[in-house]
Amino acid sequence: MSPVHTLTAPWQGEAPTPLNPDTAFNGFICAHVLHALERLGLLGRLETEGSVEVPSFCREHQLDQAVVHALVSAAESFGYLAVSGDRVRATRTGEEVRQAIGFFTWGVGGYHDVFANAAAVARGERRFGVDLHRDEGMVALGSAQADSALMRHLLDQEISRLDFTTLVDLGAGVSERVSRLVKARPGSRGIGIDISKSATELGAETVERYGLRGTVEPVCADVLDILFNDHRVEGADEADVVMSFMFLHDLLVDPARRDQVIPRLRAAFPKANTFLLGDTTVRPRNGGDTLPVFSSGFELAHALMGVPIYTREAYEELFAKGGMHLRSAVPFGAPHTYLFVLEAA
Ligand SMILES: C[S@@+](CC[C@H](N)C(=O)[O-])C[C@H]1O[C@@H](n2cnc3c(N)ncnc32)[C@H](O)[C@@H]1O
The missing domain is CATH 1.10.10.10 (Winged helix-like DNA-binding domain superfamily/Winged helix DNA-binding domain)
Structure with missing residues (x-):
């Protein structure tokens, strides 16, 4: 490792x-x-x-x-x-x-209905995304709170070491991160790609707030279409640095395409010198008798939603098999969460 x-x-x-x-x-x-x-x-x-x-x-x-x-x-x-x-x-x-506090916003505000209906999910009476939903706004707010309290300074340290003119954020939400980083790097530009129309619309407001109209572009698109269906987002293939946060596991849901995701990322962004992929992992079961905040909730929530999540080892294996060299796995604030810093091998 x-x-x-x-x-x-x-x-x-x-x-x-x-x-x-x-x-x-x-x-x-x-x-x-x-x-x-x-x-x-x-x-x-x-x-x-x-x-x-x-x-x-x-x-x-x-x-x-x-x-x-x-x-x-x-x-x-x-x-x-x-x-x-x-x-x-x-x-x-x-x-x-x-x-x-972001973990409480995430868990209580975002996932209360999902946790409360665990037995119904187990019985097949309710299905996540069909008749059982999380509160997306609270999930986004909780993530933003955790980011500013625990993660932001770590990302800034990593990004300060990198050269980039074009920065692309995948699963960018409201394009807050990409706007903040582009603002701090005069001469750079950014694209925030998200499948959610409402998040992309809010992204336009974020860009206005940062005074970056024409410099950061929120784009509504499915990243899986970019990777697997030749969907092209204007300018995205110019990216020097590609990042994604709390999103990589969403790209890996389909087991048939899982091993192809990393090679396709490399192919879709051929000029990228670095990929910064942040995500929470399954905590190691090492027999300890204490628990941290968040991990148990993150693991159970994803099981109830039917979304697989991965250990750090599984991610590292996937990167290696996909032809990416792992420069470092930076502990990224929240428990068992890493910022994987990768370059094309
Ligand atoms: C957990 S949120 C993370 C948002 C943001 N990166 C952050 O860290 O706050 C995952 C984001 O990925 C987006 N998303 C999910 N599947 C997607 C896909 N296939 N293509 C693009 N965006 C997707 C969601 O709309 C959501 O905004």
């Missing part, structure tokens, strides 16, 4: 297993409380102001005081908030959770 840049001890996590029923039940409720306080803006306000006077916060945001009081009281019981009269502040754990 490729060398690991930094210690990944945090990826072992601190949740002791077995989770006894008290911990499991309270964790379930606590996750919902944290998500609610984040959505209400209370966690953000605590971050900027240090403490919050709850009744005036409720008046300002037209919130039901009794409900907010119950949420605050629950968060106090879980050890996330300290309450003194009407005023609350975050405890140390409450401050620490901010780094990880």
